[in-house]
Amino acid sequence: MAGKYVVVDVETTGNSYVKGSRVIQISAVTVENSRITDQYTSFVNPEVPIPSFIKELTGIGEEEVAEAPRFGEIAGVIHSILDGAIFVAHNVKFDRSFIAGELEDAGFANPIEKTLDTVELANILLPKANSYKLEELSDQMELEHITPHQADSDALATAELLLMLLEKAKNLPMATLEKLCELSKNLNSSMFSFFESVKKEKESRLESLPEGLESFRGIVLKNKQMPAGEAPIRSLDYPKGIDDKVKLLQPLFKEFESRNGQYEMMDTVYQSFRTSTHSVIEAGTGIGKTIAYLLPSVYFSVGRQEKVIISTYTIQLQHQILEKEIKILKDAVPFSYRTALIKGREHYINMLKFEQTLKEPDSSYDETITKMKILIWLLQTETGDMDELNLSSGGKLYWKRICNDGSFVDRNNDPWTSRDFYLHSKNLAESADIIITNHSMLVADLEHPVLPKSHFIVIDEAHHLEKSVRTKLGRKLDYNHIKFLLGKLGTTEKKKRFYTLERYTAKASAVPSVHSFAVDHAIQNIEAETDDLFTLLSQMLKRTRPNKGKNRRAKLRVSDQIRSGGSWQKVMMCAERFLDFHKLISQGIQERLMLIKKSQASLSPAELAFLEEMAGFHGEWTEMGLQVKHLLSQSENSDVMWLESDQKCMANRTSVHRQPLNINCFLSERLFKEHKSVVLTSASLTVNNSFKFFSEEIGIHSFDRIETRFESPFPYEKQVKLLVPTDLPEINSVPMEEYAESIACHLIAVANAAEGRMLVLFTSHEMLRKTHELLYDSNELRDFVLLAHGVSSGSRSRLVKSFRHFQKAILLGTNSFWEGIDIPGEDLSCLVVVRLPFSPIDDPVTAAKLEYVQAGGKNPFSAYSLPEAIIQFKQGFGRLIRKKTDRGVFFVFDQRVITSAYGKAFLKSIPSIKLEKGPLDHLIPSVESWLDKK
Structure with missing residues (x-):
């Protein structure tokens, strides 16, 4: 240098x-x-x-x-x-x-x-x-x-x-350095000089590529490895006894704890598979449920030569299982087994498209950085999975251009087919014993099979399954997405991709029936119709649901009454015009792609890459049209539809949503009926020790099944104290501002007593923002670091990292903070639940659910609202104690937990712990003594 x-x-x-x-x-x-x-x-x-x-x-x-x-x-x-x-x-x-x-x-x-x-x-x-x-x-x-x-x-x-x-x-290989030098000319720094000086130093030496790398079409990348085929194991004895399980697991953990609940869960999962029976298992915190379902899955899969699919709620959990628990078990079991992680094809890079974008001049800053980092990543990755990359928002937009989202180019004509990452992931899955996926991919597979055939499935974090299915089967349409797609078509002749497509059509000596003038006219008009459509929707939302709070996000359920009104008729007429123009554009693109496809063998790689990108775009464009048609068509009784926007109700911030109200029939027919054994597990599945609510919601109630609970091994009575202040007003009895002031005053006192390390869970973003504002302005917590979701910058994981970094920190969170956060030890010693987590009755999905339950002759509160809130409450409580040595206080600011008839149901849902109630100043000494803060 x-x-x-x-x-x-x-x-x-x-x-x-x-x-x-x-x-x-x-x-x-x-x-x-x-x-x-x-x-x-x-x-x-x-x-x-x-x-x-x-x-x-x-x-x-x-x-x-x-x-x-x-x-x-x-x-x-x-x-x-x-x-x-x-x-x-x-x-x-x-x-x-x-x-x-x-x-x-x-x-x-x-x-x-x-x-x-x-x-x-x-x-x-x-x-x-x-x-x-x-x-x-x-x-x-x-x-x-x-x-x-x-x-x-x-x-x-x-x-x-x-x-x-x-x-x-x-x-770095010389070929990679040369490309980095070329790309870095676009950056506003000495980046070019840096890479150029490194390249010049290497030019004086001969080099050969390190083992495991190859150069193909001028790009250096890591060789993909397929696992060697192995002879099937004829006889494999599952470790039935406790001693057998301890012998397997004890060498793998520095601080090994024998957990009978974990061993019993292993046996239940194995029995479920062996007898082809579904099972529903609630495993309390500390059971070690991931190992508890993985070990029997591995023994069953290898011993019976049957693939087992493991489905998790998030992609992050997929990776955690692969990189943590799977590695642990590979050192434990006395045989080898193969695992594969598979996602939707859009997660994988398309090398043909990436190769051609490297040749484009005048890339944006984010695109240039992303191209450079992908060149480095290709030296390391065997998967080609974008989730390995840390991409900026601009980098993610670029990824949409180069992802594996189309199928225009025949494999024989794609020079990169032999090195295609998506095909490689499918091949790995076909040869694997354990396949790790996520709920979204699993649900998509139930509709359009992509995963290898398997009759045995484990669904972790199963309390999210109902929501995952509704979201995946539902549809969403927003202004910005349509504008993004229109931007891909281009707004000037120089940038319009349609004109490039037209040139390729002429080159193929083909004459399409839809003239380019007609398509161009439709592109110009559909932009105006998009603006008109979302202006009408946002005006309807603003008129019908005037904003009640500065930070409130407005939602409006589209009922039959609204559909019969004049405003909705204007929306429908505008949507019909939109769909007419959309259909013409779609026909124009599809026809040209089909005409060119016949002669694709004569096209250059650059032309093929462009057409592959256009095919991917056409898929998105077609799906968007289906969304408009489906969202704005006559509502089915089983669906709920709503409009949503921020407080300003601006057209470009308005979205339309539609989801199936009940998904139990879908899962009953596609999942439980079609598979021999589905194991559903989570830390929160029961209400009042019963699986009834969960089983009916997901449609397993009519199938034979094993139902069992394994209590947490933690001594909660020695670890947690439950405190309920009795000097807070009821939220509905005072103005919101006054209630927020009371909450803020109590939080200040609790924070000082606990010296921070406090997570505060809200059910409302509006209440969180108001409370944060009061805490900040009070100057009473000036020695504390105050973090708030949606107020402080950063993602959930970034806020949690910041919270753990500072000694005196307070973290305010809403919905997503009630679960999936793991803060063990002294990093979290005080948990506050501001209100019992009932879903707002004016939420469109909740309102529709309550109507549906009532129409079935049941009490909507006890049959739906209460069980749903209890499961959320259990998840929130689970944030506090993550290890046997943890200790903390659990505050519930909502007095209904001790004053209402249903409050006992919340208390019974969590482990038996000592409860103290009274004015806050009477409870503060308990906080200090319990946490040893005196």
Whole structure:
């Protein structure tokens, strides 16, 4: 790496120099000849107050900077260090803006000419990294990073990261480097110089590709491996006794705990498969249910030569099973077995399309970065699965162009067929014993089979199955998606893909019946009809459901009464015009694709790639038309339809939804009737110790089945105390603002007693936002880090990581935070449920469900609302205790849990623990003593 690099990090009082934020610490590490040669560090007196959040984050307060020099006093030193060097930082714009601003104010010219951003470089060279934050990269790459968020440690870690990335770049194949150099010319940094210098250094040496890599059509990628065929095992004895199971599992865990519930669950799953019987199993927290269903599945699959499908709720859980529990069992069982993870084809890269996009000039920044990181990823991946990649939002849009979503090109004409990742995943699945998929893919397979045939299925997180089926079988239409598809067609003649398609049609000497002028006219008109359609829908929503709260998301169920009104008739007329233009465009594209397909053997790879992309687009376009037709057609009694928008009810933020109300018949016919044994398991399936509600919801109630529960092995009575304050008002008896103020006051008191480590679960985004605003404005929690879903930036997983990072943290969450969050140990010691999790009765699906239940002669509250809320309540409670050594307090702010007749049903749904009730000031000492905070 030629030249001198100076790696800089600054800690500041805020995010913007021009808005008055100033440097409080600076560190500059000099890197020359691929090694660190010097480091300069100094605190800086900013002459402005340091916010409490910055003190908590960095550990730097007024005491540390009181005797430190002002920046002007060290500006000369900084200028001389940076002069003539390439300026490197992790998020270079931030550090550069502060250094340039401080130097200019001190009377120095800005010496920074060339920059290099290690965020950008890591994005390219570490395509599979979970995060590009410095602290998390340091953990992943095992770099020394002693005191994160202090400039000396951050700068040194960034310098070590730079050297590690340089080493990775040096080991890249020459063909990959050449493509990176070509692409990096589009980037606004010294990225081109970086890769060019590495390439020139390698040019002086002869190199051969490392083992396991191959170069094909100028792209270097990893060889795919098919597992070797093995002779079937004739006899395989399942470990029936406890001693046999302990002997298998004990060597695999440092802190092994023998769990009778886990062993009993193993036997139940094996019996279910062996006798071709369905089973429903509730496994309490700590049972170890994943191993409990995997071990018998593996023994049964290999011993009986029968594939077993494991379905999880999310793709993340798919990977967790493959990378954690499957690996554990491979070391345990005395035989080998094969596993395959399979997803929808859009998850896999289409190499023909990717190859051709590399040749496109003038790519956007996000596209360029994504192309570069995919080139690196192809050296590592055997799956071609996009979920291995950490993509930006712009990168995900680019992926839609290059994913395996079409089938226009015949395999014989696609030069990449022999290296197709989707076909490879299907081949692996065909040869596998255990196939891991997700609920969405499983439901899709029930309609249109793609997965290898199997009569034996395990469905984990089965309490989500009903929702997964409704979502997958349902339809959604939104303005932005239609506009995105129209954008793919293009709005100018120069960019219109339809005109490119027309040129290829002419080249094939074919004459389509739908003239291009007619298609062009339809494209222009359908844009106007789209605007009109969603304006009508949003106006109807705003008129019928005036906004009740600043942050409320409006929903309107489309009832028969609404359908008979004049406003809906206008919507239908507009939709009909839309569909007329849509049909003409669809015919024009399809006809041309079919005409060209006949002569595709004579087309170039670039032409084939474009046509494959157009075929994928046509599939999306056709599906969108079906959505409009289905969503706006006469409603079936079994469906529920609604409009949804944000508080402003703007046309481009309005969507139309339609879902089947009940999916039990679908699952009964397609899943339980067609398969010999389906095992359904979750930590939350029963209500009042009965599976009745769950079984009827998913349609298994009419089948013979095993039903069993395995209690958690945790000693909850020694780990958790349940506290119910009695001095909070009923939500319906006071204005929402007053109720939120009461909640905020109680949270402040509880947070101080528990010293943070507190997760607060809401049932309403509006209530969460209002409470967060009050907590923030009160200044009573200024020493705490306050995080809120939908308010603080970042995904759910990012917020959870931030919560675990800070000692005194409070996390406010809604729906998705009630489950799937694993925060063991002292990171979470206080859980607060603000309200019992009843679904709002004005939610379209809930309202339709309640009407349906009532029409069947049942009480809608006791037959639907209460059981659904209890299952959610159980999931929420399960966030607190994740290990045998955990300890915490569980607050329920909703007094209905002790005052209502149905409150006992909630308390019976969780383990038996000590309950204390009374005014909050009477409960606070219990919090402090239980958590040992005195």
